[in-house]
Amino acid sequence: MEFAELNPDLQQWIRGAVQRGQCQSQVMDALLKAGYQTSIARAVEQCMAGHTGPEASAPAASGYVKKPKGDSSAFRLFEPQRNLYDLGERQVEILLAMKQPNIVLFGNLLSDSECEALIEMSRERLKPSRLVNSESGSFDIGEARTSYGTYFDRGANPLIAGIESRIERLLGVPGNRGEPIQVLHYKTNTEYRPHFDFFPPDRPGNQGILAKGGQRVATLIMYLNNVEAGGSTVFPRISLDVLPKKGCGLFFSYANTAGDLDRQTLHGGSPVIAGEKWIATKWLRLGEFKVGDV
């Protein structure tokens, strides 16, 4: 495979690895671990030899969140303009809004019965949550994330479809950019340690994920129950703790006002001290995320 045929994210990663002084076998090793075929060797060789042609410009669904000229709004996504969003079937309130990072807390996003139904339909399906290993691309279980979870394909049933349609109308982001809704259950003493929801594009293990729908650009966490103690969504770099409240939704997008990935969005699910915690999460991509692309 020719270097020029690779997608720009992968080109960029290989260029970066070469510039960092990695030798051909180290680069190949990382790529093979990330699931690429040996046929990529020719492209790596070309890059090593400096025969890469002109730098390709990143397509819309690139691994980076880059500011399009003069406008970062496509990447920052939802920024509230009113205090109440009347969606007809539901009035969603804005309870908190922060500009940098772009964080919005929604009230009245889900009804009590929607929250309860989501929990009930997930109970039997829960499996230990996994983390993406950004070096190898594998999905690993570990103590950084001790919740249990499951997910529902887009439009999997009328309840999921209704919630997805509400999210689409509220945020103004096409539903086909959404990943499947994931439901997570944290028992007492479990947590999800601080992390980024975007996939650092310079890591070989993230190339496969980025190829499907492009970079993640935003998260919407929907709280499905009230938690007795602990279990906040914590943003340690900005000293913010959002306490879970049934029916509320926490939205944040990862591009700062310059359109670059904002590392202030580091966040986690802090340990549940008493009781249990249930959330449902919708992540949004820069491009279309095809159902089945998990």
Ligand SMILES: O=C(O)CCC(=O)C(=O)O
């Ligand atoms: O549990 C939380 O509040 C945060 C969950 C989270 O960060 C995630 O699922 O990516």
Ligand SMILES: [Fe+2]
């Ligand atoms: Fe997260």
